[in-house]
Amino acid sequence: MPVEEAAIQTRTLTRTFGRFTAVDAVSFRVERGEVFGLLGANGAGKTTTIRMLTGLLRPSGGEAWVVGVPVHSAPESVKPRIGYMSQKFSLYEDLTVAENLTFFGGVYGLPRRVLAHRRAELLDLFDLTELANRLTSQLAAGHRQRLALASALIHRPQLLFLDEPTGGIDPISRRTFWRMIAGLAEEGTTVMVTTHYMDEAEYCHRLAVMRDGRIVAVGSPRDLRREYNAATIEEVFLAIASTGGGS
Amino acid sequence: MLRSLRIIGHVFRKEILQVVRDRQMLRMILIMPILQVILLGYAVTIDVKYLPLGVVDYDHSPESRRLIEDFRHNETFDLRGRLAGPGAVREALDSGRISAVLIIPAGFASSLGRAEPVSVQMLMDGVDSNASLIAAAHARGIVESYGLSLVRERLAGRQLPDLRPRVTVFYNPELASRFYMVPGIVVILLTMLTSLVTGIGLVREREAGTLEQLSVTPIRTVQLLLGKILPFVLIAYFVLAIAISVCLFWFGVPMRGSWGLLAIFSFLFLFNTLGLGLLVSTIARSQQQALFMTWFTLIFGIMMSGLFFPIENMPPIMQQLTYINPLRYFLAVVRELFLKGSGVGAFRLETAGLMMLGPLALLLAGLRFRKRAR
Numbered sequence: 001m002p003v004e005e006a007a008i009q010t011r012t013l014t015r016t017f018g019r020f021t022a023v024d025a026v027s028f029r030v031e032r033g034e035v036f037g038l039l040g041a042n043g044a045g046k047t048t049t050i051r052m053l054t055g056l057l058r059p060s061g062g063e064a065w066v067v068g069v070p071v072h073s074a075p076e077s078v079k080p081r082i083g084y085m086s087q088k089f090s091l092y093e094d095l096t097v098a099e100n101l102t103f104f105g106g107v108y109g110l111p112r113r114v115l116a117h118r119r120a121e122l123l124d125l126f127d128l129t130e131l132a133n134r135l136t137s138q139l140a141a142g143h144r145q146r147l148a149l150a151s152a153l154i155h156r157p158q159l160l161f162l163d164e165p166t167g168g169i170d171p172i173s174r175r176t177f178w179r180m181i182a183g184l185a186e187e188g189t190t191v192m193v194t195t196h197y198m199d200e201a202e203y204c205h206r207l208a209v210m211r212d213g214r215i216v217a218v219g220s221p222r223d224l225r226r227e228y229n230a231a232t233i234e235e236v237f238l239a240i241a242s243t244g245g246g247s
Numbered sequence: 248m249l250r251s252l253r254i255i256g257h258v259f260r261k262e263i264l265q266v267v268r269d270r271q272m273l274r275m276i277l278i279m280p281i282l283q284v285i286l287l288g289y290a291v292t293i294d295v296k297y298l299p300l301g302v303v304d305y306d307h308s309p310e311s312r313r314l315i316e317d318f319r320h321n322e323t324f325d326l327r328g329r330l331a332g333p334g335a336v337r338e339a340l341d342s343g344r345i346s347a348v349l350i351i352p353a354g355f356a357s358s359l360g361r362a363e364p365v366s367v368q369m370l371m372d373g374v375d376s377n378a379s380l381i382a383a384a385h386a387r388g389i390v391e392s393y394g395l396s397l398v399r400e401r402l403a404g405r406q407l408p409d410l411r412p413r414v415t416v417f418y419n420p421e422l423a424s425r426f427y428m429v430p431g432i433v434v435i436l437l438t439m440l441t442s443l444v445t446g447i448g449l450v451r452e453r454e455a456g457t458l459e460q461l462s463v464t465p466i467r468t469v470q471l472l473l474g475k476i477l478p479f480v481l482i483a484y485f486v487l488a489i490a491i492s493v494c495l496f497w498f499g500v501p502m503r504g505s506w507g508l509l510a511i512f513s514f515l516f517l518f519n520t521l522g523l524g525l526l527v528s529t530i531a532r533s534q535q536q537a538l539f540m541t542w543f544t545l546i547f548g549i550m551m552s553g554l555f556f557p558i559e560n561m562p563p564i565m566q567q568l569t570y571i572n573p574l575r576y577f578l579a580v581v582r583e584l585f586l587k588g589s590g591v592g593a594f595r596l597e598t599a600g601l602m603m604l605g606p607l608a609l610l611l612a613g614l615r616f617r618k619r620a621r
């Protein structure tokens with residue numbers, strides 16, 4: 001298996017819940033430095049795929065290498081090197097912005113100096129310095145999302161998983177957010193992101209469309225539009241959903 | 248190693264911050280122990296005093312009046328008045344106005360005079376079986392010593408054997424059940440607080456999704472669990488200090504043993520309750536479930552601890568079961584330390600029990616707790 005170069009490489013990755021197959025023999029490859037989008041209707045299997053890749057969920061079958069680590073057999077080894085922002089906001093609401101960053105940095109084992117420096121850097125980068133001592137429960141949705149991203153980046157991961165990062169965020173905040181993602185990718189961080197906003201899909205280098213646990217189309221936004229003879233990714237998506245399959 | 252300690256330190260600090268931010272929790276930790284020990288300390292005495300007593304006197308003789316006087320001067324009973332006959336007795340017992348009735352039969356005095364056997368009847372409300380048992384024993388004592396005094400009068404001037412038990416009670420000379428119960432309440436308080444708080448803590452993190460966020464970090468299970476437990480060991484000592492102060496200064500319970508021993512045994516005990524809390528949190532799916540499970544286990548543990556019912560009085564199977572109840576051991580230690588001042592040598596069984604059960608619970612919790620969902 002050629003694993004050296006890829007950020008993510010899966011082979012017939014599968015997850016079943018009882019008799020239900022949520023992710024069905026999925027194989028794909030994500031290159032380093034790529035922004036890779038995962039599209040699909042509710043229940044298509046996006047979150048389940050990401051949970052397997054982050055070592056949160058044991059695959060029922062198949063294999064997955066993430067930054068070179070076989071997560072199907074050694075899920076703990078991948079954790080220091082990846083960041084994860086879950087679909088549901090999951091930071092401590094009763095801690096302040098700075099305290100959340102300190103805590104997660106601390107849990108990754110960052111030394112005190114490094115942690116303090118990194119925290120200041122992220123607060124600055126995400127424009128949260130003024131809110132550093134605000135309780136997280138009092139933050140507006142856009143600020144929460146920036147804090148969640150900052151927390152996921154505190155240990156400088158090589159690979160970032162973002163599960164519906166822009167749900168419930170206003171258009172301006174969304175645009176700022178995607179600009180930051182682009183910046184990260186330029187610095188060499190690989191990003192795997194799911195979204196329901198088709199306009200956002202255009203920001204991705206490559207896309208995979210999932211349906212009923214399978215990947216039914218993969219390619220750059222431009223290739224997909226061409227292949228489906230569509231003007232927008234939204235049309236591609238609807239075409240796949242209605243014809244019921246890839247090419 | 249250093250890195251590991253640092254990670255534990257970060258979890259520790261986070262837990263403390265969360266407790267301090269939670270006003271309700273803070274109030275519970277500061278005020279509850281004082282209130283609970285004081286209120287329960289008064290409520291759970293098992294001394295029987297001033298039990299309402301009714302009297303039916305069919306004899307109306309000086310002798311019957313003397314017996315009634317003896318009852319009147321005993322603290323166990325509170326003579327509420329005379330009852331006319333069976334109907335009135337029934338009604339008074341049924342309504343709960345009185346809890347005991349003394350019935351002196353007609354011909355009481357004349358039977359005594361002719362040295363014929365004669366008995367007086369005691370009717371007891373047995374709903375509170377403990378209290379009525381104790382009161383019945385007191386009633387028997389009153390009647391017997393009245394009988395004995397009659398014998399002495401009759402045989403005045405003769406040489407009589409005079410055998411009496413002279414009971415000296417050690418460690419709790421006034422036999423105040425409060426001295427016996429109040430340290431027990433402290434134990435219960437400590438148990439509830441520590442097991443509930445840890446049990447709910449982890450489940451709350453699972454519900455909030457923060458546990459998942461923690462699970463994608465490289466933190467080890469041991470680091471996480473230690474970081475979550477240790478703050479509550481600290482808090483537990485704090486609560487213990489408050490509750491014991493109430494024992495000493497409010498109720499005047501004597502502390503005859505070593506504070507050091509108390510601290511050490513508390514530490515051993517805390518691993519039991521914290522282990523239970525963690526174990527529950529690995530099983531429960533919601534905070535409510537965690538609450539119910541902990542509650543259920545605790546009720547069982549408290550009932551089987553020997554605080555309310557002596558363990559020797561339980562059926563053999565139940566007695567065997569109490570060996571897996573950490574409360575049983577800690578309660579014994581606390582009581583003996585307070586009232587008797589025993590040394591370590593007296594607590595071999597307790598030491599062994601606590602040292603085995605606590606780590607066992609923690610081990611089980613650690614094994615059940617997984618960062619990765621299956």
Ligand SMILES: Nc1ncnc2c1ncn2[C@@H]1O[C@H](COP(=O)(O)OP(=O)(O)OP(=O)(O)O)[C@@H](O)[C@H]1O
Pocket residue numbers: 017022040041042043044045046047048049087
């Ligand atoms: N723990 C679980 N137990 C049983 N079924 C599950 C579990 N997790 C997910 N599923 C099921 O697997 C399917 C895929 O779920 P998943 O969360 O991966 O979808 P998704 O693509 O992320 O959807 P959404 O856009 O709504 O987030 C769904 O039908 C879901 O009900």
Ligand SMILES: [Mg+2]
Pocket residue numbers: 046047048087163
């Ligand atoms: Mg999802």
